[in-house]
Amino acid sequence: xxxxxASRMVRLALAEKGLPARMVETRPxxxxxxxxxxxxxxxxxxxxDEPPTGGExxxxxxxxxxxxxxxxxxxxxxxxxxxxxxxxxxRLIAWFCDKFEREVIAYxxxxxxxxRLMRRGQPDYDRLRQGLEALSWHMDYFNWLLDQRxxxxxxxxxxxxxxxxxxLSAVDYVDAASWEKFPAVKEWYARIKSRPSFRPxxxxxxxxxAPPDHYDDPDF
Amino acid sequence: xxxxxASRMVRLALAEKGLPARMVETRPxxxxxxxxxxxxxxxxxxxxDEPPTGGExxxxxxxxxxxxxxxxxxxxxxxxxxxxxxxxxxRLIAWFCDKFEREVIAYxxxxxxxxRLMRRGQPDYDRLRQGLEALSWHMDYFNWLLDQRxxxxxxxxxxxxxxxxxxLSAVDYVDAASWEKFPAVKEWYARIKSRPSFRPxxxxxxxxxAPPDHYDDPDF
Numbered sequence: 001x002x003x004x005x006a007s008r009m010v011r012l013a014l015a016e017k018g019l020p021a022r023m024v025e026t027r028p029x030x031x032x033x034x035x036x037x038x039x040x041x042x043x044x045x046x047x048x049d050e051p052p053t054g055g056e057x058x059x060x061x062x063x064x065x066x067x068x069x070x071x072x073x074x075x076x077x078x079x080x081x082x083x084x085x086x087x088x089x090x091r092l093i094a095w096f097c098d099k100f101e102r103e104v105i106a107y108x109x110x111x112x113x114x115x116r117l118m119r120r121g122q123p124d125y126d127r128l129r130q131g132l133e134a135l136s137w138h139m140d141y142f143n144w145l146l147d148q149r150x151x152x153x154x155x156x157x158x159x160x161x162x163x164x165x166x167x168l169s170a171v172d173y174v175d176a177a178s179w180e181k182f183p184a185v186k187e188w189y190a191r192i193k194s195r196p197s198f199r200p201x202x203x204x205x206x207x208x209x210a211p212p213d214h215y216d217d218p219d220f
Numbered sequence: 221x222x223x224x225x226a227s228r229m230v231r232l233a234l235a236e237k238g239l240p241a242r243m244v245e246t247r248p249x250x251x252x253x254x255x256x257x258x259x260x261x262x263x264x265x266x267x268x269d270e271p272p273t274g275g276e277x278x279x280x281x282x283x284x285x286x287x288x289x290x291x292x293x294x295x296x297x298x299x300x301x302x303x304x305x306x307x308x309x310x311r312l313i314a315w316f317c318d319k320f321e322r323e324v325i326a327y328x329x330x331x332x333x334x335x336r337l338m339r340r341g342q343p344d345y346d347r348l349r350q351g352l353e354a355l356s357w358h359m360d361y362f363n364w365l366l367d368q369r370x371x372x373x374x375x376x377x378x379x380x381x382x383x384x385x386x387x388l389s390a391v392d393y394v395d396a397a398s399w400e401k402f403p404a405v406k407e408w409y410a411r412i413k414s415r416p417s418f419r420p421x422x423x424x425x426x427x428x429x430a431p432p433d434h435y436d437d438p439d440f
Contacts, residue, residue, distance in 0.1 A: 041319055084275075087279045094281050141260060
């Protein structure tokens with residue numbers, strides 16, 4: 001799903017590793033059984049790999065796909081080299097995939113985009129307001145982290161930045177991020193936007209929900 | 221937290237690997253700042269390791285702790301040997317930690333035990349009923365899985381069984397599991413109960429919430 005944060009996370013990981021992939025757009029609420037067969041949780045994304053050794057490997061959810069890609073295709077490493085730093089990266093990946101999804105995405109991106117795609121009418125403004133309040137708390141925390149180190153999990157770009165980029169870019173698509181209030185996050189996002197892996201993400205468009213003008217501008 | 225499923229998962233992993241650990245009981249809702257400093261998500265469990273190489277490594281949440289333990293203390297491996305099987309194990313760990321927690325635990329264990337510990341009065345029976353309905357769907361899926369293979373992720377006991385044991389034992393503590401209806405899950409749980417790593421779990425008691433009589437009986 002184009003603006004689904006977890007799907008973006010996997011698209012970014014594949015692009016950073018230079019791995020070609022065929023994208024199949026799937027909407028969980030309109031599944032004909034194909035998605036549920038690949039992932040009984042009936043959620044996007046799912047990766048179906050055809051490894052050089054033969055056969056087919058079906059993987060989900062996004063954090064599991066990241067672990068798999070790093071194990072099976074170690075070139076262009078996305079995981080830090082120490083166990084402690086990998087722990088910090090995994091904590092932040094779980095933060096985005098679980099906590100940020102539940103507290104922010106469910107109330108903002110899913111309310112604005114998924115509801116539109118499902119043709120379920122106008123967004124619930126009470127929910128949007130709740131999501132924006134939670135987002136402000138999260139952004140404050142991210143700004144504090146990025147005041148102390150250049151990338152989310154430490155000194156180097158890692159899977160934690162990929163997760164953050166997937167989730168925060170979806171928030172930006174619905175124009176919910178107040179970048180000016182969080183200068184360290186804004187500066188980080190400018191660096192993310194300038195990476196070649198991020199270009200396809202900036203070209204995504206959902207029918208009927210236009211992103212803000214600054215969405216694909218690296219100098220936002 | 222004794223009946224917290226994610227904490228149980230980490231206790232089981234430590235016991236399976238024979239790693240000694242000092243337990244510190246923490247209730248997130250009564251945190252004096254210590255838990256939030258160790259885990260900004262303010263959730264249990266947190267593992268603070270003092271590795272032989274010196275220093276201190278702070279880890280959370282439970283799935284990240286499992287990855288760390290397997291990397292740092294590979295003896296008594298809890299992860300399968302192939303990338304595909306590890307993917308299946310991680311899918312199921314995420315299933316329990318995210319989906320099962322959100323759809324079942326939040327409505328059953330947290331409603332019965334956390335609410336009592338917080339002194340917030342009687343459980344909400346509508347929420348309990350919702351949780352039991354969701355549990356029945358999950359148990360059906362687990363029974364289907366365990367009809368096809370002896371352990372959750374395949375031929376061998378793995379981290380997926382540890383996650384399942386942590387979560388399903390908490391459900392059993394509040395007497396919510398209908399074991400008779402799901403014979404493959406029941407047979408698996410009997411094998412889990414007979415493992416030495418599981419004994420401390422069966423001795424847990426929460427003031428004011430007694431487990432059912434069969435809770436610590438291996439022939440339930």
